[in-house]
Amino acid sequence: MRSTPVRAGGGRERTALVASAKAAISEGSHSFAAASRLFDRRTRERCWLFYAWCRRCDDIVDAQHAGHPLAENDHIDAELLKNAEDRLQAIRVLTRRAFERQPTADPAFDGLGLLAEECGLTPDMAEDIIAGFALDVAEWRPRTEGDLMRYCYHVAGAVGIAMAKIMGVPGDDGDTLDRACDLGLAFQLANIARDVIEDDANGRCYIPTDWLVELDLPPGGLAWPQNREKLATLMPRMIALMERYAAASRLGAARLAFRQRWAVLAAARIYTDIGHKVLAAAAQAWDRRIVVTRREKLVHVARALREALRNKPEAPAEPIDWTRHDFRPVAGW
Numbered sequence: 001m002r003s004t005p006v007r008a009g010g011g012r013e014r015t016a017l018v019a020s021a022k023a024a025i026s027e028g029s030h031s032f033a034a035a036s037r038l039f040d041r042r043t044r045e046r047c048w049l050f051y052a053w054c055r056r057c058d059d060i061v062d063a064q065h066a067g068h069p070l071a072e073n074d075h076i077d078a079e080l081l082k083n084a085e086d087r088l089q090a091i092r093v094l095t096r097r098a099f100e101r102q103p104t105a106d107p108a109f110d111g112l113g114l115l116a117e118e119c120g121l122t123p124d125m126a127e128d129i130i131a132g133f134a135l136d137v138a139e140w141r142p143r144t145e146g147d148l149m150r151y152c153y154h155v156a157g158a159v160g161i162a163m164a165k166i167m168g169v170p171g172d173d174g175d176t177l178d179r180a181c182d183l184g185l186a187f188q189l190a191n192i193a194r195d196v197i198e199d200d201a202n203g204r205c206y207i208p209t210d211w212l213v214e215l216d217l218p219p220g221g222l223a224w225p226q227n228r229e230k231l232a233t234l235m236p237r238m239i240a241l242m243e244r245y246a247a248a249s250r251l252g253a254a255r256l257a258f259r260q261r262w263a264v265l266a267a268a269r270i271y272t273d274i275g276h277k278v279l280a281a282a283a284q285a286w287d288r289r290i291v292v293t294r295r296e297k298l299v300h301v302a303r304a305l306r307e308a309l310r311n312k313p314e315a316p317a318e319p320i321d322w323t324r325h326d327f328r329p330v331a332g333w
Contacts, residue, residue, distance in 0.1 A: 179252020
């Protein structure tokens with residue numbers, strides 16, 4: 001019996017994995033694809049590989065590919081497609097094989113294995129991200145602000161940590177990894193503020209129950225016209241959190257190489273602009289989906305260039321309350 005060869009990337013050539021990842025990001029996220037151009041070539045390719053794995057995990061959990069049902073030949077047994085918990089387990093199995101340098105029959109997972117070899121990503125880092133998918137599968141809802149930040153950590157803060165590793169931040173540079181986590185937290189807070197009505201319509205609510213109780217707002221009723229004004233009064237609280245974590249993240253960005261710093265600062269400006277627009281629009285923030293236009297993105301990129309060149313970030317006016325260490329280890333949530 002021939003043994004399976006052990007090789008990072010599952011035996012696939014790097015060029016093929018990068019090409020597959022580039023196609024995935026071009027199809028799935030024009031904004032991320034555009035932002036990645038600010039990186040040097042090697043970092044850009046690694047970002048594509050990482051995005052492809054995240055996108056593939058999301059598709060498997062939702063039993064979709066680019067908005068369409070997964071086919072039986074999508075390297076996932078047909079029976080697994082019927083149950084979200086089984087699909088989550090399939091992600092863990094494929095991810096474990098990728099870290100073990102075994103072939104997975106899926107270029108997104110093989111690409112993760114290659115990325116782990118090149119950048120030092122660990123199984124724990126991947127599991128922290130997978131835990132975010134698990135929270136959604138369990139239809140988990142935050143009760144407190146701490147719960148909200150736990151969710152933000154698993155779906156975005158942990159992604160920020162992995163991205164820092166991809167950009168070459170060493171594992172023993174804990175403070176810079178903390179600041180990378182902060183940026184992910186800020187991104188997710190902006191997303192939650194923008195998508196609160198859409199999430200509510202899909203049976204999901206990421207606003208802490210404690211916050212809703214204070215205003216007598218019922219989960220499942222956030223989209224009701226009579227509740228929009230009350231909902232809008234929660235946004236200054238949400239966006240203030242976003243601002244504090246975005247400001248903290250800039251302290252870590254200052255330690256990155258110039259092109260990496262520029263890319264991170266541009267992304268920070270674009271995502272926080274989403275939160276600012278939600279705040280400015282008040283009760284009308286959810287009449288239509290808030291977007292950052294191409295022209296606005298170019299302005300943010302230009303301003304980020306100036307900020308990256310100056311490289312003198314200011315600390316947040318108020319200290320942050322939550323760090324990645326409050327949400328690790330994963331076991332027990």
